[in-house]
Amino acid sequence: MIFILSLIISSMTNILKTEAIVLNKINYGDTSKIVNLFTKDTGKVSVIIKGGRDSKSKIGKITDPLNYLQIIYYQKDTREIQLLTEADLLLFFHNIKSDIDRLSYASATLELFIKLIPENEYNLRLFKGLLKILGLLDDVTTSPIDLFCSFLMFFIKEIGYEIQLENCVICGEATLNNLSLGYNYEKGIFCNSCKKNNFFETNIQTELFNYLISLKTNKKNYETNTKVKEDAIKFMEKFLKYHFTDFKELQSLRLK
């Protein structure tokens, strides 16, 4: 529910108070900043911080990517960029920012939202999921790659797609975990025999298949090597690339 602080100011302007995670920011004009936020109550929103580049601007200082804020902004449906008027820092993920590996997975997570989530689409599960993965990535005892792989599987499902792995989409074979498999991004998984006569984009080896299943069924502590986990990320990136023509790859993971 959107918490409306005051009555409608003019016919189309609301003052909204919500929580937000900063996705990215750019300088705008000589003094302002434009910030992309993923909010709890209104989904992805772009806001302008007037005077946000001034060193005295408190809001300008705390609106850095990854920060978790409580914000107040003016929402006008007729404009694409809203006006941010107040912000308080709720959480600052210090450990992520001081560890290059954690930072690259956290940045890749934000990149998913920047590239694949449309503006103004409310999704509380995604908001909670984002806050949760950032909290876990900030915990130095966790494994960043495992967290990111689970999140990526969750994210794909939340945006309305599914990586089909349960049975061969051609013949229905359900015992797939000891076969060399194929994947067609449109249709799903092919067993070893159906692979021979049907078009598929990529091979799925047994270890990768088992790892993807563990991600899909949320099996904790599944043991596999880093190569398999990296292959899982590449596979899911290709899946997204197939379904979103503008999406190419997660650049944050190429900068490591």
Ligand SMILES: [Zn+2]
């Ligand atoms: Zn088959």
